[in-house]
Amino acid sequence: MASFVLRRLGVSLLVLLGASFLVYQLVAISGDPLQEYRESNRPNKEQLMQARINLLNLDVPAPVRYFMWLGGALKCVIPGKCDLGKTLQGQEVTDALSAAIPSTLQLVASATILAIVIGITIGIVTALRQYSALDYSVTFMTFLFFSLPVFWVAVLLKQFGAIRFNDFLADPTVSVGVALGIGIVAGLIWALLLGGTMRRRLVVFATATVVTAGIIWYLGWSQWFSYPGLGPAVIAVTGAGIAMGATALLAGLRNRKALYSAFIMVALAVVMELVLVPQLDDAGFWLIVLLGLAAIGAGLLVGWLMGGYDRGQSMKIAALTSFLVAGLVLLDRFMQSWPEYFKATRGRPIATIGSETPGLDGDLWITGIDKYAHLLLPTMALILISLASYTRYSRASMLEVMGQDYVRTARAKGLPERTVVVRHAFRNALIPIATIVAFDIGGLLGGAVITENVFSFKGMGQLFIQGLSHQDPNPVMGVFLVVGITAVTFNLIADLTYSALDPRVRVKA
Amino acid sequence: MSDQPNDTIQTRQRLTDELDSLEVAADLKGKSQAALVRKRFLGHTGAIVSLVVLGCVVLLAVTSVGIGPWHGWWKYSWLDTPPLQNGGKPTLSLFPLSAGEHPFGQDTVGRDYFAMTMRGTQISLLITLTVGIISAVVGVVFGSLSGYFRGGVETVLMRLTDMVIIIPVLLIGAVIGYNTNSGILVLGFLLGLTTWTGMARLVRGDFLSLREREFVDAARLAGASDRRIIFKHILPNAVGVITVNTTLLMSSAILLETSLSYLGMGVKAPDTSLGLLISQNQAAFSTRPWLFWWPGLFIVLICLCINFVGDGLRDAFDPRQRKIRLRRMSETPHDDVEGALLAAAVVSPGAVRSGWEDDAPGGPLGETPNEEHR
Numbered sequence: 001m002a003s004f005v006l007r008r009l010g011v012s013l014l015v016l017l018g019a020s021f022l023v024y025q026l027v028a029i030s031g032d033p034l035q036e037y038r039e040s041n042r043p044n045k046e047q048l049m050q051a052r053i054n055l056l057n058l059d060v061p062a063p064v065r066y067f068m069w070l071g072g073a074l075k076c077v078i079p080g081k082c083d084l085g086k087t088l089q090g091q092e093v094t095d096a097l098s099a100a101i102p103s104t105l106q107l108v109a110s111a112t113i114l115a116i117v118i119g120i121t122i123g124i125v126t127a128l129r130q131y132s133a134l135d136y137s138v139t140f141m142t143f144l145f146f147s148l149p150v151f152w153v154a155v156l157l158k159q160f161g162a163i164r165f166n167d168f169l170a171d172p173t174v175s176v177g178v179a180l181g182i183g184i185v186a187g188l189i190w191a192l193l194l195g196g197t198m199r200r201r202l203v204v205f206a207t208a209t210v211v212t213a214g215i216i217w218y219l220g221w222s223q224w225f226s227y228p229g230l231g232p233a234v235i236a237v238t239g240a241g242i243a244m245g246a247t248a249l250l251a252g253l254r255n256r257k258a259l260y261s262a263f264i265m266v267a268l269a270v271v272m273e274l275v276l277v278p279q280l281d282d283a284g285f286w287l288i289v290l291l292g293l294a295a296i297g298a299g300l301l302v303g304w305l306m307g308g309y310d311r312g313q314s315m316k317i318a319a320l321t322s323f324l325v326a327g328l329v330l331l332d333r334f335m336q337s338w339p340e341y342f343k344a345t346r347g348r349p350i351a352t353i354g355s356e357t358p359g360l361d362g363d364l365w366i367t368g369i370d371k372y373a374h375l376l377l378p379t380m381a382l383i384l385i386s387l388a389s390y391t392r393y394s395r396a397s398m399l400e401v402m403g404q405d406y407v408r409t410a411r412a413k414g415l416p417e418r419t420v421v422v423r424h425a426f427r428n429a430l431i432p433i434a435t436i437v438a439f440d441i442g443g444l445l446g447g448a449v450i451t452e453n454v455f456s457f458k459g460m461g462q463l464f465i466q467g468l469s470h471q472d473p474n475p476v477m478g479v480f481l482v483v484g485i486t487a488v489t490f491n492l493i494a495d496l497t498y499s500a501l502d503p504r505v506r507v508k509a
Numbered sequence: 510m511s512d513q514p515n516d517t518i519q520t521r522q523r524l525t526d527e528l529d530s531l532e533v534a535a536d537l538k539g540k541s542q543a544a545l546v547r548k549r550f551l552g553h554t555g556a557i558v559s560l561v562v563l564g565c566v567v568l569l570a571v572t573s574v575g576i577g578p579w580h581g582w583w584k585y586s587w588l589d590t591p592p593l594q595n596g597g598k599p600t601l602s603l604f605p606l607s608a609g610e611h612p613f614g615q616d617t618v619g620r621d622y623f624a625m626t627m628r629g630t631q632i633s634l635l636i637t638l639t640v641g642i643i644s645a646v647v648g649v650v651f652g653s654l655s656g657y658f659r660g661g662v663e664t665v666l667m668r669l670t671d672m673v674i675i676i677p678v679l680l681i682g683a684v685i686g687y688n689t690n691s692g693i694l695v696l697g698f699l700l701g702l703t704t705w706t707g708m709a710r711l712v713r714g715d716f717l718s719l720r721e722r723e724f725v726d727a728a729r730l731a732g733a734s735d736r737r738i739i740f741k742h743i744l745p746n747a748v749g750v751i752t753v754n755t756t757l758l759m760s761s762a763i764l765l766e767t768s769l770s771y772l773g774m775g776v777k778a779p780d781t782s783l784g785l786l787i788s789q790n791q792a793a794f795s796t797r798p799w800l801f802w803w804p805g806l807f808i809v810l811i812c813l814c815i816n817f818v819g820d821g822l823r824d825a826f827d828p829r830q831r832k833i834r835l836r837r838m839s840e841t842p843h844d845d846v847e848g849a850l851l852a853a854a855v856v857s858p859g860a861v862r863s864g865w866e867d868d869a870p871g872g873p874l875g876e877t878p879n880e881e882h883r
Contacts, residue, residue, distance in 0.1 A: 011668060012671075014668070015668055015671045015672050015675070016675070018668075018672050019672045019673075019675050019676055022672070022676060023676055023677075023680060026676070026680050026681070026683075026684055027680065027683075029684055030680065030683040030684040030686075031683070139820075143813055143816045143817060143820070144809070144813060146760075146812070146816055147760065147764075147808070147809050147812030147813040147816055148809060149764055149767050149768060149771070149784070149787070149805065149808050149809075150768070151767075151768065151771045151784075151787065151788070151791075152787055152801075152805040152808065152809075155787075155791050155794060155801065159794055159795070163795075449679060449772075450768050450771070450772065453772065464677070464679070465679070465772065468679065468680065468683045469683070469773075476680075480675075480677065483675070483677075484675045487674075487675055488675070
């Protein structure tokens with residue numbers, strides 16, 4: 001095992017060296033760094049050219065220049081000694097990178113996590129209902145999303161998700177027709193989701209249409225879009241739904257102890273909403289994180305105290321419920337600051353470009369909303385296009401597992417279908433997906449070049465593109481180095497996870 | 510129960526049914542692997558419809574504005590600048606169906622947007638095709654050599670693959686973008702040289718499992734040369750993986766090309782491509798939305814069709830995912846035919862793969878996770 005890892009790391013290092021040499025040469029032939037001066041007619045043209053030649057060592061041939069760069073890059077092994085050169089603007093590449101990495105992570109991480117969670121859920125559900133109307137429509141949608149060019153989606157999102165939506169928010173009234181339209185769409189989705197006989201589908205469709213249209217119309221009528229909020233009642237009802245759902249999925253509703261511990265957590269959350277949240281006006285970021293952890297901890301504790309024959313299950317369910325409901329409470333608190341934010345952005349809350357409103361000043365809640373409002377569109381674009389592959393993968397994987405003999409055995413010994421699906425099939429279906437997820441996480445830092453470009457997000461992709469279009473080798477190499485190292489590391493992790501999860505696969509020692 | 514008269518009829522009916530199915534099963538025996546695949550593919554409605562639509566798009570793009578010296582049947586070329594009519598609004602209408610003077614409208618200087626979109630479609634399709642062919646060929650060569658010979662050859666080839674994987678495709682775009690006079694085929698060729706890695710890995714995985722099979726041993730014992738074993742025995746069995754991945758590769762290639770052109774690194778003016786059209790016209794979305802809609806719709810249409818065809822091919826070559834349904838259906842005797850069909854396919858070598866052989870994740874005919882176009 002250790003020798004496998006060491007050998008892989010050694011080989012990866014060689015691969016990285018080779019690739020970085022190639023990349024450096026490619027950057028060198030991708031343009032003339034002196035182009036802008038050659039075309040200019042400034043009096044001190046010669047001087048400027050000489051300065052740039054000195055800065056980039058252009059008097060040395062490119063292959064030799066690579067080794068000069070490598071000399072600096074190798075010092076990165078010693079902390080604090082890193083020398084990746086300077087950008088054309090004279091900024092240290094290491095500084096530029098350390099500014100770009102967090103911003104990229106912010107953008108890509110949430111999108112990837114959401115895409116993975118949503119994609120896997122959809123994939124599993126469609127696999128369980130293979131060849132249903134739901135399956136066909138989801139398959140079509142995933143293929144459609146898969147075929148969308150992200151820059152095209154981005155422009156559409158900007159137009160309809162930001163510009164039109166902001167226009168709507170300026171005067172948030174919902175006409176009966178619009179409410180009914182949204183209701184019908186929701187009704188169709190619910191009917192597809194719940195399935196069953198034609199009669200049942202019709203009933204579901206009618207109920208969902210009426211209820212959704214009613215809610216939308218009520219929200220518009222009560223000025224909810226200007227002054228949004230959830231309030232204890234909505235939190236309690238949604239929380240109860242979450243508690244039921246989590247229990248039904250993970251333990252079965254017959255497990256009363258689990259169900260009750262989940263309900264206790266919901267009740268606690270409602271109490272917190274009434275008691276604790278008003279005290280949080282000046283809260284800092286870490287306090288929120290701490291409270292989130294406390295919510296999980298409280299869930300574990302309550303589950304443990306409930307005891308019963310399967311403590312672990314109650315703890316898991318209570319912690320999950322508690323975390324989700326705490327999220328609702330947090331959302332509610334953010335919503336309370338919405339009117340203030342709305343005013344601060346002069347009525348255009350959803351942003352089309354950048355990662356924050358320049359000059360915006362405010363407490364955690366205001367800046368938090370600002371961040372969401374800027375991340376909303378790029379995240380949606382990224383989710384849309386990466387959802388498809390996760391859905392397809394998990395569907396295929398789940399179908400494969402559901403046809404296995406051990407699933408038949410599990411059914412034959414009389415286990416309820418829920419246990420068969422969740423415990424026997426789902427876990428095994430996740431194994432191949434885990435590898436893909438590891439690969440993707442490895443590629444995260446590369447950023448979403450085009451998405452960042454369209455939304456003017458100052459991340460790694462932007463740094464890379466800027467460097468390329470100005471024939472600036474150092475930032476390009478810096479980005480490449482970071483991306484390459486993470487990719488190689490996560491490839492190794494993917495292989496190791498695979499062999500850890502599936503004992504049938506062994507790494508070659 | 511048996512003394513009721515209509516029960517005999519039922520029994521007879523069932524017997525004839527079974528006889529029928531037996532006959533069909535006997536008939537199946539004679540079918541080759543290719544015939545089975547063809548039959549399954551033709552049964553995939555989505556794939557067939559997509560194939561037809563794709564064919565129509567290609568035909569429309571090629572004949573309307575023509576290629577090379579041939580002018581095509583459309584009255585404008587993508588370079589003409591007729592006077593602007595009605596602010597360049599599209600004249601296409603469905604009720605009554607008529608194309609009008611400029612069905613897709615005109616751009617800001619009056620060029621006919623239908624002709625431009627068609628020209629863009631041509632270029633994008635051409636690049637897609639080139640990328641598909643080049644990367645399929647390179648990928649198959651790398652994958653089969655390393656999978657078949659293993660040892661030193663494998664190490665060198667696979668490390669080379671690893672190296673190409675981490676080289677960003679955008680860089681290639683930038684290099685081509687700098688040398689503006691290099692043609693469209695060069696762009697396709699160079700892009701193909703960077704996108705073959707997924708194919709190489711999958712083909713290698715397939716070869717690794719196939720080379721351990723008995724029929725390969727038999728061929729070797731009979732004195733077949735390496736070349737003969739690769740071309741006659743293993744490659745035909747890997748054709749499923751190769752075809753499916755080539756289609757998927759092409760669908761991601763069209764997105765890659767349009768993305769590069771969008772960033773100003775692929776196709777350059779005065780020539781045009783679908784991505785370039787969008788990039789040139791995105792700012793005009795609020796005033797002339799059609800300039801933005803048409804090229805985008807064509808990208809989505811082409812890509813969607815290719816994806817569906819790929820899906821149909823995957824189902825045709827590897828029917829394992831259909832198992833669950835077949836099992837349910839086989840409760841009625843008549844559907845045993847399809848069960849027999851499945852069994853025949855599973856027994857035949859091309860359809861069976863030993864799953865997670867080495868480090869080829871993503872399933873036997875897995876979609877290569879291609880996030881390049883993000």
